[in-house]
Amino acid sequence: EAEVAQSPRYKITEKSQAVAFWCDPISGHATLYWYRQILGQGPELLVQFQDESVVDDSQLPKDRFSAERLKGVDSTLKIQPAELGDSAMYLCASTAGGTQYFGPGTRLLVL
Amino acid sequence: AQSVSQHNHHVILSEAASLELGCNYSYGGTVNLFWYVQYPGQHLQLLLKYFSGDPLVKGIKGFEAEFIKSKFSFNLRKPSVQWSDTAEYFCAASNSGGYQKVTFGTGTKLQVIP
Numbered sequence: 001e002a003e004v005a006q007s008p009r010y011k012i013t014e015k016s017q018a019v020a021f022w023c024d025p026i027s028g029h030a031t032l033y034w035y036r037q038i039l040g041q042g043p044e045l046l047v048q049f050q051d052e053s054v055v056d057d058s059q060l061p062k063d064r065f066s067a068e069r070l071k072g073v074d075s076t077l078k079i080q081p082a083e084l085g086d087s088a089m090y091l092c093a094s095t096a097g098g099t100q101y102f103g104p105g106t107r108l109l110v111l
Numbered sequence: 112a113q114s115v116s117q118h119n120h121h122v123i124l125s126e127a128a129s130l131e132l133g134c135n136y137s138y139g140g141t142v143n144l145f146w147y148v149q150y151p152g153q154h155l156q157l158l159l160k161y162f163s164g165d166p167l168v169k170g171i172k173g174f175e176a177e178f179i180k181s182k183f184s185f186n187l188r189k190p191s192v193q194w195s196d197t198a199e200y201f202c203a204a205s206n207s208g209g210y211q212k213v214t215f216g217t218g219t220k221l222q223v224i225p
Contacts (some may be wrong), residue, residue, distance in 0.1 A: 031210070042115075042201050042215035043155070055210045091155070098143055098162060098211060102155040 002026045004103035006092050012109045018080035021106045024073070025094030033100065034067055034077050035091040043091055049075060082110045113138050115204050117216035124192050125224050132187040132219050134176075134202030141207040144185040146176055149218075150198045158200070161185065162207065172196070197223045 005024040013019050025032050030051050035043035046065065048056040051072040060067065064083070069075040079086055087110045093100040114137045124130060136142060146158040159170025166178040176187045185202060202216040 042217045048210060050210060056212055099157060099160060100213060104154045
């Protein structure tokens, strides 16, 4: 069964450093989402792509976060500079038929 | 604004007890509804979904949910829980058309005691 791939699975960084996360959605899925999940809370949408275009980034802290999906396939989420409050799980999901399929996530710890 | 509310943050049950987790949504227009489960150390998995039709939806592992439009609710049920159901459960909703932005509830941690 096809899955959403994410890397790295874990990342430890110091504040003010740059970090990047990668996501490869299920083949053929045009819609890709990045979520942030803080411990004890539900996933919060950061950015949503339709093919290579951003369709919703209203909750993305654009002063430090950026996301791209240049060829409409895989995607990268970047944080620069990282802050202590960015420690969380970063989830990627892709959609088919209105149903989201999630990757395993990248757990980020900012020291 | 679109929102999903889960009223039970932490539920503890004994094995074989019945389960009902509450979920209410606030959405304009036609809505799609979901329940996801996150087992310890694993990623989010879809339990069941409602798009249209029969408001009683059956999912995997014996779970079901009922869509009650008049109450804006989509509660999750299971007649007899098992220790292996220990997990966190998330209710989610999306608009049924357009770009289908999905909003999640804050989750309910279920602990099943053997």
